Amino acid sequence: MFIIGELINGMYANIASALKERNKKIVQDCAREQVAAGADALDLSCGTASKNPLLDMPWLVETVQEVTDKPLCLDSSKPKVIEEGLKAAKNKTIINSTTADREKLEILVPLAKKYNSKLIGITISSKGIPQNKDQRLELAAQILDYVNEAGFAVSDLYLDPIVMPVNVAQDQMKDILEAIAEFKMLCEPAPQTIIGLSNISQGAKHRSLINRTFLTMAVASGLDSAILDPKDKELMDTLIAAELILNKNIYCDSFLDAYRKK
């Protein structure tokens, strides 16, 4: 499982104030802690409150790559903000994200090619959020079509079925899990699959329990990558056990330690 740490996000108070005061230490500590906890990459988002995302994003990129060479996942709905991040990046990058809308794809796919970046394609469009599996597959196919046409490697594309909060869209959970499995069958080589995990428990009680239960089910459906809180140790332990049960790692009594030594 490719784990992207979600904690450097301007919607969290500590990061918001770090952005405001240009306090590198807060951001760098957060980066180090997530990597130590098992993150393979780090999501960077200025948050909606950022007044100056065009300056904040490259600052985040520069600040974080002073302490890690892990890939950076540039998280913004504004292509210009992403491009400022790409310009500043020395580390590998992942663009987070394009929708299935043609006008978005037309900007972000060439940008990903130009900067040799991976790309997350999220199955929503200007028409709104899909309500079932078939709509998700249709939007995924649109993204894949465009990407193929543009000559972008499908293996560098992550498809996100868009996870809805369980207390908002309980009837969609099964569809989301099935979509993860079916995305992999849309073409050969298959695209990668990804979810933003924490959304599943937005506004709910027992968030960590809901997160780790859904993640287990998603892993069993073939999920390749997730944006999550790697400092949630129970979540990480559950993920390691789930991958063990799927025979992705060889069992030993200290399998949790063994995974973390990898």
Add this chain to the structure above:
Amino acid sequence: METPLVLEKWPGVISTVTIGATAQEGGTRSHSLKIGGQSSMPLLFKEGANPNKPKLAFEVWDVAPSDFDEEVIKAFGKEINDPLVWAEICVNKFKAELLCLKMQGTHPDFGNKSPEEAAKFVSAFLSKVKVPLIITGSGDDSKDNLVMPACSEAAKKERCLVGSAVQDNYKTLTASVLADGHSIIAESPIDINIAKQLNILISDMGLPLERIVIDPTIGALGYGLEYAYSIMERARLAALSGDKTLASPFICFVGQEAWRAKEAKTNPEQGIMWETLTASNLIQSGADVLVMRHPKAFTNVSNYIEELFNLGS
């Protein structure tokens, strides 16, 4: 039309273990040897690096061999009864670059030599024989825990490969190996889960994973060879996929197993073939060190390795 080769690209690599320290490296060995370092399944030269040939070691004891097959004893002659002379024959006559010294004489049932006597013997052995050394205990856990720290200390700085740690008895040996600058043999009973667990337990004591060599326990041809083969193959696949806890080279005690087979005892040539075939099969499943008994089998396998690597390069 030529069919293109399907080549796997692996993220992992087997660790490289050095055996023996020369004067420049703080020891007194004539040379040092490297094992491991592969980045592909065994002998797939086009797929990844196979930088180090498998190494053969002669098995020698600190006392005259008591349960060796007549045929092996005959090949060395009566000099085999003097361990130091036996070792010199291996090096001078049969061109061994590595020896495996088993401290059999310390076993309560085979002489019960004291730790002090054992340490003295190791010192004498090291001054007489200059090739890199593997040193193993007699297999009696409680006696080994007294003897092996003494032997390890006597060989301090010689960067030996010292064994064997097992799941229920690894702490004493690991502490000695760590203190005296050696590498360790981690032995598991044809069980990949225990092999992995033992590597973690040893590395948790502070000995780097890069100083561990796995003894997967093997069976001879007809006596479980295929079980050992598949365990080794599975461990290698996991290691190359990125599991560092299994990315250790393998040592296989071929001679002792092959000559236990009743087919090996039937006639002399068959015994030599039994040892040769067991070893050559294990090379194909990834063996990095093979501990041998009969000089003819040693030569056969040695030639086989040369041939494989000539074809590959």
